[in-house]
Amino acid sequence: MPRLPKKRLGSRPYANYTSEKLEECLQEIRSGRMSQRNAAATYRIPRSTIKNKLKGKHSKNIGRSRVFSDAEEAAFEQHLIKLADFGFPVVAMDFRMAAKAYLDKKGSRISLFKENLPGYEWTKSYLMRHKKLALRISSNIKRVRAEVSEAELNDYMENLGVAVENIPPSRIWNYDETNLSDDPGNKKVICKRGAKYVEKICNFSKSATSVMFCGNAEGKCLAPYVVYKAEHLWNTWTENGPQKCRYNRSKSGWFDGTTFEDWFEYHFLPEVKNEDGPVILIGDNLSSHISARVLQLCEQNNIRFVCLPPNTTHLTQPLDVAFFAPLKRAWRNILTKWKESKSGSRFSTIPKDYFPTLLKELIRNLEMDKSQNLISGFRKCGIYPLNKQMLLDRLPKNLTEENKDMMSSAFLEQIEAKRAEYLGIENRTKQRRKKLQVPAGKSISSSDLISPETMPKSSKQISAKRKRDLSSSSSESSLNEIDLESDNLSESFSDMLEDENNEVIQNPEIERPGHANLNIGDFVLVTFNANQYPGKIIKISEEGPTVDCMEKGIKFWRWPEKNDTFLYSWENVIMKINEPKMVSKRNQYKVPEIDNFVEK
Numbered sequence: 001m002p003r004l005p006k007k008r009l010g011s012r013p014y015a016n017y018t019s020e021k022l023e024e025c026l027q028e029i030r031s032g033r034m035s036q037r038n039a040a041a042t043y044r045i046p047r048s049t050i051k052n053k054l055k056g057k058h059s060k061n062i063g064r065s066r067v068f069s070d071a072e073e074a075a076f077e078q079h080l081i082k083l084a085d086f087g088f089p090v091v092a093m094d095f096r097m098a099a100k101a102y103l104d105k106k107g108s109r110i111s112l113f114k115e116n117l118p119g120y121e122w123t124k125s126y127l128m129r130h131k132k133l134a135l136r137i138s139s140n141i142k143r144v145r146a147e148v149s150e151a152e153l154n155d156y157m158e159n160l161g162v163a164v165e166n167i168p169p170s171r172i173w174n175y176d177e178t179n180l181s182d183d184p185g186n187k188k189v190i191c192k193r194g195a196k197y198v199e200k201i202c203n204f205s206k207s208a209t210s211v212m213f214c215g216n217a218e219g220k221c222l223a224p225y226v227v228y229k230a231e232h233l234w235n236t237w238t239e240n241g242p243q244k245c246r247y248n249r250s251k252s253g254w255f256d257g258t259t260f261e262d263w264f265e266y267h268f269l270p271e272v273k274n275e276d277g278p279v280i281l282i283g284d285n286l287s288s289h290i291s292a293r294v295l296q297l298c299e300q301n302n303i304r305f306v307c308l309p310p311n312t313t314h315l316t317q318p319l320d321v322a323f324f325a326p327l328k329r330a331w332r333n334i335l336t337k338w339k340e341s342k343s344g345s346r347f348s349t350i351p352k353d354y355f356p357t358l359l360k361e362l363i364r365n366l367e368m369d370k371s372q373n374l375i376s377g378f379r380k381c382g383i384y385p386l387n388k389q390m391l392l393d394r395l396p397k398n399l400t401e402e403n404k405d406m407m408s409s410a411f412l413e414q415i416e417a418k419r420a421e422y423l424g425i426e427n428r429t430k431q432r433r434k435k436l437q438v439p440a441g442k443s444i445s446s447s448d449l450i451s452p453e454t455m456p457k458s459s460k461q462i463s464a465k466r467k468r469d470l471s472s473s474s475s476e477s478s479l480n481e482i483d484l485e486s487d488n489l490s491e492s493f494s495d496m497l498e499d500e501n502n503e504v505i506q507n508p509e510i511e512r513p514g515h516a517n518l519n520i521g522d523f524v525l526v527t528f529n530a531n532q533y534p535g536k537i538i539k540i541s542e543e544g545p546t547v548d549c550m551e552k553g554i555k556f557w558r559w560p561e562k563n564d565t566f567l568y569s570w571e572n573v574i575m576k577i578n579e580p581k582m583v584s585k586r587n588q589y590k591v592p593e594i595d596n597f598v599e600k
Contacts, residue, residue, distance in 0.1 A: 229253025241356030
């Protein structure tokens with residue numbers, strides 16, 4: 001089918017009516033309320049068409065017969081919708097390739113398609129026939145966000161339900177910061193047909209200004225809180241801005257612990273401290289947002305600080321869901337007009353003197369819509385009114401047996417391969433990198449990793465902290481050694497260490513005073529500088545075991561980012577312990593044996 005079909009001169013008009021209008025015309029005639037002539041004049045449908053429809057003639061669809069049947073096209077529609085629900089929407093080319101694969105599996109050869117590949121016009125006609133489908137610009141999300149499970153959201157909603165119980169919408173607040181950039185973005189313009197590079201003169205830069213917004217479920221929005229990237233704050237940077245707007249600065253231009261405490265104490269707290277009852281403050285769990293000072297103020301003013309689950313703000317943050325998108329569109333329009341004006345065109349970037357004025361214009365443009373946007377955001381996130389299903393419905397569904405049976409093999413293979421590749425369904429084990437420490441200015445190749453010159457001459461692989469502690473007493477470690485860090489040594493690497501050091505791992509003849517039952521992979525408690533550390537044995541020699549030790553956090557133990565591996569003497573091995581128990585997914589472990597030992 002040509003892209004722009006043209007009728008021949010003198011050809012008759014063709015179907016200038018809808019199927020609903022034709023059916024209504026036929027009903028009027030069948031009921032006797034109108035004659036055929038009156039109906040043809042009233043509905044402007046040719047009388048010959050009316051006669052044919054009444055006699056049941058020409059009931060088939062006009063034009064060439066379709067390549068796929070109604071059932072096949074309906075199946076394609078279901079597959080496309082399911083793929084989008086799973087987080088892998090299909091572009092037009094992928095859909096055409098899937099249709100080609102289906103025809104090849106059937107053994108059908110379509111002469112209208114080149115090598116059985118449907119053309120662009122076929123895809124366009126297919127979308128016109130299926131009104132449930134439409135072309136939209138997709139938004140990319142990270143893999144960790146795609147891995148958010150229904151169980152995590154269920155736990156979050158259960159805890160949230162307890163926190164917001166009997167709390168009115170005026171006392172449920174959500175905060176989040178965003179950046180207002182200096183780039184107005186690109187827009188479609190009118191130009192000469194065939195022009196490949198259309199340029200528009202407009203100064204822009206990559207700079208951005210951080211702004212904190214906060215609103216409640218009733219639709220009230222606090223004045224913005226601005227953080228400039230600067231060492232000092234000047235009076236002209238705070239003039240002509242929105243009412244009650246506060247301004248601050250930081251070296252990076254981002255919100256840090258100090259600026260967040262200032263926002264909480266001097267901007268948010270005066271707004272809610274006179275409330276009669278508890279106040280809910282919902283936000284992300286950034287470390288800069290949670291401090292002892294903030295928690296102390298929350299306790300003193302009856303404020304319940306609720307943290308959102310990690311990597312879920314695109315689903316659970318009301319400001320992200322319904323507020324920031326229209327705000328950014330309005331900001332780009334305001335920025336474009338200012339840069340095209342006589343005053344704005346003189347600057348390569350937004351001067352901080354002008355930013356408050358532009359921000360005031362932005363707030364004024366959003367005045368009519370921001371209340372409704374906030375209310376919609378809290379409702380869509382299931383916060384107010386509390387509705388867990390509203391949130392879960394926006395989570396991509398997992399594959400079920402019913403869905404698998406419904407999908408054809410071409411689409412099923414595509415989605416399973418993509419989910420395994422992007423989400424790591426087949427292999428979710430994270431491999432640790434091996435860091436190579438070589439002298440500055442010296443190169444290295446893969447063959448150097450197995451040469452005797454570059455292999456470590458000792459299994460004493462210690463952290464930088466312990467190197468400083470042992471600098472006065474240990475002279476064997478060298479900066480020229482290569483420190484290969486991993487959770488456990490591979491078999492080939494262990495064999496090379498044995499050949500060079502002439503040591504045999506797990507040799508029963510090695511003297512182990514009081515520790516004859518220790519083997520590689522066991523967890524032990526060792527002492528170092530009068531402190532006890534749990535760790536895992538990765539090698540055993542006559543001198544003692546080589547142990548990869550854990551470090552103590554605020555409350556629990558954790559594996560350090562850089563392995564703390566050291567050769568301990570048998571005298572420093574206190575006892576064998578059980579494998580540490582994970583208490584959270586954030587690399588936090590509990591070691592009961594060391595607590596009991598300290599108490600004794």
